[in-house]
Amino acid sequence: MSDRETLDFTDPMQRPRFTGLATFFRLPYREDFEADPPQIGVCGVPYDGGVTNRPGPRHGPREVRNQSSLMRRVNQATGVNPFDAAKVADIGDAWIRKPYELEGAHKEIEDYFARVKAAGTRALACGGDHSVSLPILRALAKDGAPLGMIHIDAHADTGDDYGGSRFHHGAPFKVAVDEGLLDPKKVVQIGIRGSLYQADMWKFSFESGMRVMMMEEVEERGWRACIEEAREIVGQTPIYVSFDIDSLDPSLAPGTGTPEAGGITMREAQGMIRRLAGLDIRGADTVEVSPPFDVGGITALNGATVMYELLCVMAAG
Numbered sequence: 001m002s003d004r005e006t007l008d009f010t011d012p013m014q015r016p017r018f019t020g021l022a023t024f025f026r027l028p029y030r031e032d033f034e035a036d037p038p039q040i041g042v043c044g045v046p047y048d049g050g051v052t053n054r055p056g057p058r059h060g061p062r063e064v065r066n067q068s069s070l071m072r073r074v075n076q077a078t079g080v081n082p083f084d085a086a087k088v089a090d091i092g093d094a095w096i097r098k099p100y101e102l103e104g105a106h107k108e109i110e111d112y113f114a115r116v117k118a119a120g121t122r123a124l125a126c127g128g129d130h131s132v133s134l135p136i137l138r139a140l141a142k143d144g145a146p147l148g149m150i151h152i153d154a155h156a157d158t159g160d161d162y163g164g165s166r167f168h169h170g171a172p173f174k175v176a177v178d179e180g181l182l183d184p185k186k187v188v189q190i191g192i193r194g195s196l197y198q199a200d201m202w203k204f205s206f207e208s209g210m211r212v213m214m215m216e217e218v219e220e221r222g223w224r225a226c227i228e229e230a231r232e233i234v235g236q237t238p239i240y241v242s243f244d245i246d247s248l249d250p251s252l253a254p255g256t257g258t259p260e261a262g263g264i265t266m267r268e269a270q271g272m273i274r275r276l277a278g279l280d281i282r283g284a285d286t287v288e289v290s291p292p293f294d295v296g297g298i299t300a301l302n303g304a305t306v307m308y309e310l311l312c313v314m315a316a317g
């Protein structure tokens, strides 16, 4: 069969991928999502007021949207077509009116995700630096039971005060536990590595009962065993999935603020995300793509691919 028979060029998602405006996955753009809420809303959080090193992830959503144009419809590995399995839309950006005020900016982000939740839409967010996961979790979990979480990252992000604030991108998950948004015993952190300011820099993860899988364990046991254990730990607890692009090896994600050598590959990332199928995923994010430091769009492409895999497990679940 030719393309003329199989593709519907009245559908923007089936036109040549380099044409038109770059929404996430060439989805319809619905800033007014409340009028006709999708089941899954893909959105940007273009904010990087919480970085501690190189900036730039405020530009992440624009570039990930651009690279996400490359995603086709059907996941060849799993057979899932997320756009048939669920009603999905690009619901715009949680953009910030007062970006120079970190805690106020987080409140604006929380308010946006509260709107998304109230519409009955599950969010798949694109950061932004990792500090934005905290206001998303506030919106999702503030009035309910704490969530579990699968967190793939080079850093545990359970630090505390740094430079006079605990709302930077190295501490969101300590604050989230302190605020009752996460159940630390249902939190699994995968891929942690790199150098530390002090040996006990991530002590909160260990003391609170999170399951921390250092990169060395992922290497020695293998990622399949690690993700199977993670599945057992969270069980059917409602979870959030947070993917920091710096979990990838810097050769695969140079465009990020705090790269750490010796990371996971995209094959491992894809395999782990696919094995989240069937879990009760209430929301997810992909954060820390920093286009000003990117090379040839590789980091944004990998960010878009991670988001596509997350979308597939959310839509099929």
Ligand code: MN
Binding pocket: 130, 153, 155, 157, 169, 244
């Ligand atoms: Mn992080």
Ligand code: MN
Binding pocket: 153, 154, 155, 244, 246, 247, 258
């Ligand atoms: Mn990180």
